[in-house]
Amino acid sequence: MSKVLANESSAKLNVKSKQRTVWSHIKKFKALYVMSLPGIFYFIIFKYVPMLGSIIAFKDYNIFLGFLGSTWVGFEHFITMFNNPDIFQIIKNTFIISFYDILFNFPAPIILALLLNEIRVVYFKRVIQTIVYMPHFLSWVIISGLFITILSPSTGIVNTLIEALGFDSVYFFGSEAFTRPILITSGMWQSIGWGTIIYLAALSGINPELYEAAKVDGANRWQQTVSITLPSLLPTITILFLLQIGQFMDFGFERIYTFLNPLNSGTGHIIDTYVYEIGLLNAQYSLTTAMGLFKSLIGLFLIMIANFLSKKATGNSLY
Amino acid sequence: MNSKLSTGSKIFNIFNYTFVTLISLTMILPFVHILAKSFSSGSAIAEGDVFFWPVEWDLTNYAYVFQDASIWRAFGISVLITVVGTGINLIATASLAYPLSRAEYKGRKLVLLGVLFTMIFSAPLIPTYLVIKELGMINTLWALMIPNAISAFNFLVMRSFFVQIPPSLIDAARIDGCSEMGILMKIVLPFSKPVMATMTIFYGVYHWNSYQTALYFLNDPSLYPLQVKLRQLIQTDDLNIDVETTMSAAFMNSTEGIQMATIIIATIPILIIYPLLQKHFVKGVMIGSIKE
Numbered sequence: 001m002s003k004v005l006a007n008e009s010s011a012k013l014n015v016k017s018k019q020r021t022v023w024s025h026i027k028k029f030k031a032l033y034v035m036s037l038p039g040i041f042y043f044i045i046f047k048y049v050p051m052l053g054s055i056i057a058f059k060d061y062n063i064f065l066g067f068l069g070s071t072w073v074g075f076e077h078f079i080t081m082f083n084n085p086d087i088f089q090i091i092k093n094t095f096i097i098s099f100y101d102i103l104f105n106f107p108a109p110i111i112l113a114l115l116l117n118e119i120r121v122v123y124f125k126r127v128i129q130t131i132v133y134m135p136h137f138l139s140w141v142i143i144s145g146l147f148i149t150i151l152s153p154s155t156g157i158v159n160t161l162i163e164a165l166g167f168d169s170v171y172f173f174g175s176e177a178f179t180r181p182i183l184i185t186s187g188m189w190q191s192i193g194w195g196t197i198i199y200l201a202a203l204s205g206i207n208p209e210l211y212e213a214a215k216v217d218g219a220n221r222w223q224q225t226v227s228i229t230l231p232s233l234l235p236t237i238t239i240l241f242l243l244q245i246g247q248f249m250d251f252g253f254e255r256i257y258t259f260l261n262p263l264n265s266g267t268g269h270i271i272d273t274y275v276y277e278i279g280l281l282n283a284q285y286s287l288t289t290a291m292g293l294f295k296s297l298i299g300l301f302l303i304m305i306a307n308f309l310s311k312k313a314t315g316n317s318l319y
Numbered sequence: 320m321n322s323k324l325s326t327g328s329k330i331f332n333i334f335n336y337t338f339v340t341l342i343s344l345t346m347i348l349p350f351v352h353i354l355a356k357s358f359s360s361g362s363a364i365a366e367g368d369v370f371f372w373p374v375e376w377d378l379t380n381y382a383y384v385f386q387d388a389s390i391w392r393a394f395g396i397s398v399l400i401t402v403v404g405t406g407i408n409l410i411a412t413a414s415l416a417y418p419l420s421r422a423e424y425k426g427r428k429l430v431l432l433g434v435l436f437t438m439i440f441s442a443p444l445i446p447t448y449l450v451i452k453e454l455g456m457i458n459t460l461w462a463l464m465i466p467n468a469i470s471a472f473n474f475l476v477m478r479s480f481f482v483q484i485p486p487s488l489i490d491a492a493r494i495d496g497c498s499e500m501g502i503l504m505k506i507v508l509p510f511s512k513p514v515m516a517t518m519t520i521f522y523g524v525y526h527w528n529s530y531q532t533a534l535y536f537l538n539d540p541s542l543y544p545l546q547v548k549l550r551q552l553i554q555t556d557d558l559n560i561d562v563e564t565t566m567s568a569a570f571m572n573s574t575e576g577i578q579m580a581t582i583i584i585a586t587i588p589i590l591i592i593y594p595l596l597q598k599h600f601v602k603g604v605m606i607g608s609i610k611e
Binding site for chain 2: 025026031033035036038039040045046047048053056061067112124127130131133135137138140142144146148150152155157159192193198221253257261272276279285289296300303
């Protein structure tokens with residue numbers, strides 16, 4: 001009995017002395033903690049407060065009452081949202097553009113990296129790499145400017161070519177049919193080279209002995225690619241694919257908005273651009289926050305599915 | 320190179336070299352085209368004569384841009400937010416990344432998890448706008464710099480670089496009586512030149528190119544950075560296209576030439592810095608990706 005009591009009291013003492021050591025530890029390295037405070041506050045104020053501020057999707061936001069003081073209205077804004085026929089077009093646009101983006105722009109850097117990897121003239125490879133990385137550093141305003149210029153119906157180089165071949169010039173930026181192809185193509189132009197960096201790094205990490213062994217077995221270049229290169233890349237591909245799925249609904253405001261004009265926006269408006277125009281410009285704060293929340297929920301749902309499938313299929317997962 | 324290449328291999332090589340050359344041409348030629356247009360006369364542009372070399376060499380487009388005070392102003396604001404903003408970024412990121420790279424910092428897992436969480440769940444636009452508004456930053460240039468002071472991705476890259484610095488080095492400095500700030504400034508940062516160079520280019524390019532933050536948080540046209548100004552120039556013409564034919568040729572053409580000249584001016588800083596920093600950013604991307 002007394003033994004148990006003694007054990008208990010020594011346990012209590014241990015907890016106390018542990019607290020004391022943690023406290024004295026923090027005191028000892030006070031400078032480190034103080035140094036990290038501004039950064040921690042930054043994440044709380046500009047990331048966590050807005051995240052929690054999403055509750056205004058369930059409230060009627062009033063500037064004077066703030067996030068917490070505004071009155072609750074439940075799912076009213078979500079109902080309003082789904083009663084607006086425009087919303088379905090916007091959600092559909094978001095899904096379609098995102099789907100095409102993954103379909104075309106996810107594999108593109110992998111293919112380019114494989115092709116670059118087969119180039120044996122080092123100097124040539126370096127020059128090509130320098131060139132293809134570059135568009136990543138240009139702003140979307142400049143890229144959209146390039147595309148508008150090149151595709152202009154009267155002075156654009158593409159239409160000059162089309163006319164030279166005897167066809168009528170096409171007003172690419174004035175037609176909703178061309179919005180998505182332009183968005184996807186420009187996305188590829190901007191990011192294909194940049195995307196190769198990680199794959200090239202993974203490729204350079206493959207053990208050369210594997211290729212030697214394959215050559216001895218009589219495998220040609222194509223067979224080596226299929227049975228050595230691609231399997232070695234698979235973990236990288238899976239992780240990047242999961243990250244991409246995680247951003248399924250988040251592919252960038254600037255990237256889309258700079259390409260839109262009143263003539264072509266019908267098929268190009270996405271949730272982000274709609275939230276900006278209706279939410280910020282027309283001050284519909286609660287309604288568009290509801291849309292933002294809806295978007296995040298779909299994104300979360302998708303990443304969970306993708307992660308589950310990938311864990312089952314390849315054993316690779318994000319968490 | 321192997322001299323006994325099979326026919327299949329030879330055909331593939333020819334195809335491959337041609338293909339990647341074509342891809343890089345699609346990256347360069349639009350620029351050459353725009354450069355050529357910016358140096359061409361209005362009438363040559365209107366005729367569609369300009370391809371990859373200036374026609375009827377003409378400097379009036381640049382003359383116009385250089386005398387337009389609003390373009391200069393926008394250029395100056397872009398330079399300002401790029402320099403000051405990047406400075407804020409580097410200080411803020413390093414002063415969070417350094418403590419969290421040290422084993423002495425108890426509770427760093429919690430903080431790191433908190434940062435990772437913001438990468439998966441991004442802060443929504445409208446509530447972010449309202450927070451910035453509450454802080455009185457709307458219509459100030461601070462709104463372009465403070466709310467993006469730390470990028471979670473860049474922070475993780477920088478931290479994983481700091482982690483590699485041998486702890487014994489830092490202990491030695493501590494024993495010699497160096498303060499934590501002194502350790503960061505005198506030991507960690509000089510050791511981390513490659514990663515700091517990478518961060519400078521990432522943050523710098525971000526500020527120079529940023530368009531949406533200015534669109535969201537500024538209403539005052541006198542504060543607009545270059546990208547917003549450029550977008551306005553391009554957009555107005557984009558919408559006037561169907562009116563083009565009815566407009567006087569001279570006026571319409573000079574608009575396009577001026578746009579091209581402005582695009583070139585907005586691109587030049589990046590094109591100058593790009594080759595200088597290229598060897599660094601590739602390394603930076605890799606540090607960022609390998610650490611996970």
